[in-house]
Amino acid sequence: MKKYALLLKKQLMDALPFGSKNSRSKNAFSYILACVLIAGIIAVFVLIFSKFTSTYLQIKINRVPDVAARQFELMSVSYFILLAALTLTGVGQLCYTLFDNSDIGILISMPFSAGELFASKLTWVYIKQAVLSLVCVLAINITFFTTAGLISAYNVLMSFVAALFMPVLPLALASILVLPYYYLKRIVNSHYLLSFAAMTLLLVAFCIVYAYAFGIVERLVGTGKLASLFNEKTMTGIGAFASSCFPANLIAGVMLARDAGKNIGILAAVILGAAAVCITVVRAVFFRVSQKGFGFHIPHIRRRQFRFYNRGRWGNLLFKEFITVMRTPSYAFMYFATAIAMPLMAFYSAKLASSLLTGLFGNVRFGFELCTFIVILYSSLTNTFCSTGISRDGYMCMTQKTLPYSPSQILSVKMIFAGAVSELSILVACITLAASGLESGADAVVTFISATLLAVAQMAFATRLDLNHPHFARSDDGEIKEANSTVSVIILVGLAVCFALGMLLLYNALGSLIGGSGAATAGKGAGYAYAICIPLALLGASAAYFFVNLKKVYANLDAEV
Amino acid sequence: MEATAQGIISEKTPTIEISNLVKQYPQTAAPSVNDFSLTCREGEIVGLLGHNGAGKSTTLKCVTGILPFNSGSIKICGYDIKSAPVKAKLCFGYVSDKHDVFVKMTGLQYINFMADAYGVNKSDCLQRLEELDGLFSLGERLNEPISNYSHGMRQKVCMMGSLIHRPKLWILDEPMIGLDPHTSSKVSGFMRDYADGGNTIIFSSHNVGSVQKICDRAVIINKGVKTDDFRLADFHAEKGDLEDYFLSRAAEDAAEVSAE
Numbered sequence: 001m002k003k004y005a006l007l008l009k010k011q012l013m014d015a016l017p018f019g020s021k022n023s024r025s026k027n028a029f030s031y032i033l034a035c036v037l038i039a040g041i042i043a044v045f046v047l048i049f050s051k052f053t054s055t056y057l058q059i060k061i062n063r064v065p066d067v068a069a070r071q072f073e074l075m076s077v078s079y080f081i082l083l084a085a086l087t088l089t090g091v092g093q094l095c096y097t098l099f100d101n102s103d104i105g106i107l108i109s110m111p112f113s114a115g116e117l118f119a120s121k122l123t124w125v126y127i128k129q130a131v132l133s134l135v136c137v138l139a140i141n142i143t144f145f146t147t148a149g150l151i152s153a154y155n156v157l158m159s160f161v162a163a164l165f166m167p168v169l170p171l172a173l174a175s176i177l178v179l180p181y182y183y184l185k186r187i188v189n190s191h192y193l194l195s196f197a198a199m200t201l202l203l204v205a206f207c208i209v210y211a212y213a214f215g216i217v218e219r220l221v222g223t224g225k226l227a228s229l230f231n232e233k234t235m236t237g238i239g240a241f242a243s244s245c246f247p248a249n250l251i252a253g254v255m256l257a258r259d260a261g262k263n264i265g266i267l268a269a270v271i272l273g274a275a276a277v278c279i280t281v282v283r284a285v286f287f288r289v290s291q292k293g294f295g296f297h298i299p300h301i302r303r304r305q306f307r308f309y310n311r312g313r314w315g316n317l318l319f320k321e322f323i324t325v326m327r328t329p330s331y332a333f334m335y336f337a338t339a340i341a342m343p344l345m346a347f348y349s350a351k352l353a354s355s356l357l358t359g360l361f362g363n364v365r366f367g368f369e370l371c372t373f374i375v376i377l378y379s380s381l382t383n384t385f386c387s388t389g390i391s392r393d394g395y396m397c398m399t400q401k402t403l404p405y406s407p408s409q410i411l412s413v414k415m416i417f418a419g420a421v422s423e424l425s426i427l428v429a430c431i432t433l434a435a436s437g438l439e440s441g442a443d444a445v446v447t448f449i450s451a452t453l454l455a456v457a458q459m460a461f462a463t464r465l466d467l468n469h470p471h472f473a474r475s476d477d478g479e480i481k482e483a484n485s486t487v488s489v490i491i492l493v494g495l496a497v498c499f500a501l502g503m504l505l506l507y508n509a510l511g512s513l514i515g516g517s518g519a520a521t522a523g524k525g526a527g528y529a530y531a532i533c534i535p536l537a538l539l540g541a542s543a544a545y546f547f548v549n550l551k552k553v554y555a556n557l558d559a560e561v
Numbered sequence: 562m563e564a565t566a567q568g569i570i571s572e573k574t575p576t577i578e579i580s581n582l583v584k585q586y587p588q589t590a591a592p593s594v595n596d597f598s599l600t601c602r603e604g605e606i607v608g609l610l611g612h613n614g615a616g617k618s619t620t621l622k623c624v625t626g627i628l629p630f631n632s633g634s635i636k637i638c639g640y641d642i643k644s645a646p647v648k649a650k651l652c653f654g655y656v657s658d659k660h661d662v663f664v665k666m667t668g669l670q671y672i673n674f675m676a677d678a679y680g681v682n683k684s685d686c687l688q689r690l691e692e693l694d695g696l697f698s699l700g701e702r703l704n705e706p707i708s709n710y711s712h713g714m715r716q717k718v719c720m721m722g723s724l725i726h727r728p729k730l731w732i733l734d735e736p737m738i739g740l741d742p743h744t745s746s747k748v749s750g751f752m753r754d755y756a757d758g759g760n761t762i763i764f765s766s767h768n769v770g771s772v773q774k775i776c777d778r779a780v781i782i783n784k785g786v787k788t789d790d791f792r793l794a795d796f797h798a799e800k801g802d803l804e805d806y807f808l809s810r811a812a813e814d815a816a817e818v819s820a821e
Contacts, residue, residue, distance in 0.1 A: 401627045405678065
């Protein structure tokens with residue numbers, strides 16, 4: 001038991017910012033930033049979910065309201081989505097714990113029994129899942145019960161109980177899925193064309209879901225009603241799904257205090273069964289991995305013939321960046337998928353915001369200001385991939401220093417690669433916005449210039465920040481899975497700058513419209529000036545930050561410190 | 562004269578010339594390498610010997626440009642690593658003790674990357690690859706991503722990549738760790754042939770046996786200071802076994818420390 005507690009404590013210390021004195025403040029800062037971002041996401045979720053809940057509960061079928069049925073449907077579907085999400089994260093957590101975390105290899109040679117190692121690892125996975133579950137369940141339940149006017153001590157207590165036990169069910173399913181997932185991941189990682197195809201499929205699915213979700217939000221915001229979306233046929237389908245989506249429907253029943261005793265009994269039995277499945281399967285895999293290894297051999301095309309491609313020195317570095325990104329699914333998704341999806345997200349957001357502002361200010365047009373605000377905002381979010389440009393080379397960045405490339409060559413190739421992807425997505429976004437009439441052609445050109453200047457400024461700032469504080473991957477695959485303060489800083493600074501500039505543009509447009517047509521013309525010119533001059537000044541500041549002591553900092557870059 | 566993969570070395574130019582090198586890591590009381598000087602010429606195989614933390618790897622990292630240093634100078638084939646780093650780097654190939662490679666590339670892509678980095682043309686590249694594959698025997702596995710490779714295979718692909726431009730100077734940090742006995746023996750033979758071809762090899766090692774077997778010259782470092790530098794042929798005639806000598810020096814050092 002003592003050793004189990006020791007192992008659990010080690011994992012806790014690794015995960016929380018209680019490391020060495022030197023890294024403590026840096027880690028604490030990144031955790032605070034991450035907490036601020038999570039709080040922001042929860043706040044946005046609460047806002048949208050409360051609005052959706054109040055609208056959904058009012059839906060009538062054949063002009064007959066049935067609030068109790070709507071409550072059950074909404075809760076069942078919400079828990080079902082949460083269980084699905086916990087299953088996905090559970091698969092990821094188990095995969096990391098069983099296969100990717102190199103500390104098993106060290107710990108197994110120490111005087112710990114395999115059983116103690118297994119128990120501590122599984123407990124740690126469960127704790128992480130329970131924390132995630134607690135945050136999600138509380139956000140869903142408190143928003144729902146407050147909006148529905150059902151908040152009580154029972155609901156709050158049951159929310160905590162549910163959050164504690166709910167992760168067991170997805171973990172059982174995840175334990176069965178983890179081996180096929182690991183095998184699939186190895187295959188996809190080894191074949192980048194396959195990786196690209198998988199990513200494209202995911203992207204198409206995302207675009208469909210995104211367009212559909214935005215359609216709902218647009219109607220919800222525009223009319224306050226969802227009647228046209230949730231017609232009788234759809235509602236019958238939702239009702240049937242809600243009553244059969246086991247075990248989410250049972251959890252909803254417990255939360256709404258309907259057949260609570262019976263549902264708790266069934267759920268307790270299911271959770272016990274799931275726990276037994278999870279422990280049995282994970283134990284079997286864990287013992288195999290820790291004692292014999294679990295090396296899958298991924299078949300590859302056998303060619304004795306060697307082919308060479310002369311890419312030139314610059315092309316060579318670009319190819320290296322491309323391969324590194326393409327063969328790391330999370331980076332590939334960050335780079336390509338988000339950049340490709342950005343124009344679509346910008347278009348729907350601009351359309352939604354435009355209809356919102358039209359509702360507020362009548363026929364007043366904020367095309368340029370709104371589109372610029374939205375494009376720079378999405379662009380800054382997609383550009384966060386450049387905040388790991390140095391770190392993702394891992395320890396190879398040290399050997400790379402021995403190659404006949406200057407620091408500026410290595411860093412500029414990284415920025416060119418990121419910039420090419422970013423610029424293309426900004427260009428497509430601006431063309432889409434202009435073609436859809438949300439802003440004029442001239443406006444779109446200024447939007448493009450503004451977003452380009454900000455994107456380059458952000459990349460220079462992010463690359464230098466990463467060079468100053470690299471966060472090298474601990475795992476062999478070179479993927480950075482740990483919390484990274486650079487990413488959080490880049491997201492927060494990006495959001496702050498975009499909101500400040502966007503609000504300034506909208507304020508300027510509104511003020512000039514109040515002043516009449518002359519003021520409107522002058523206001524437009526001022527808007528153009530703000531949209532170009534402020535990003536230009538930021539680019540200057542960012543470039544200065546990038547170049548100061550660049551050679552010295554690059555020479556001092558040491559992965560082993 | 563221009564720097565090429567073959568360097569600008571002439572008979573008078575040392576392949577590597579380290580003068581009064583001092584390297585101190587931040588937040589350490591003493592320098593890791595102190596007033597270290599070394600000159601190596603073509604045809605030499607030089608072994609850097611020392612216990613853990615003696616300063617061998619730090620010296621090699623300063624030589625290759627991985628780490629900045631506080632004072633002194635390092636010239637590779639006549640080029641200063643600080644003022645002409647790219648030209649200096651064109652003259653050597655480096656194999657790290659951690660076998661760092663881009664694991665997302667296949668073995669072949671990695672060697673292709675290294676060849677392009679040093680500007681090797683396609684026909685030379687193919688010819689050299691065939692020769693190197695004869696030595697390291699990775700064969701069809703070169704078409705697999707390096708992430709699938711074992712420790713020893715990574716070491717082999719690192720060595721292949723570092724030799725694809727036929728560097729005038731081959732620098733290796735603990736090269737024999739991870740290699741199977743058969744490959745280790747083949748690499749030892751290759752090192753001799755490579756040095757005999759007019760190139761220089763410098764490597765660090767804990768293994769006195771491998772230094773004794775392969776090297777022309779041994780340099781012993783202790784606490785960052787060069788304590789011995791001798792030709793092994795002369796040493797054997799005068800002092801006998803290198804391992805006995807190395808261990809006796811280590812014992813003397815330990816006695817000095819305890820006396821202090």
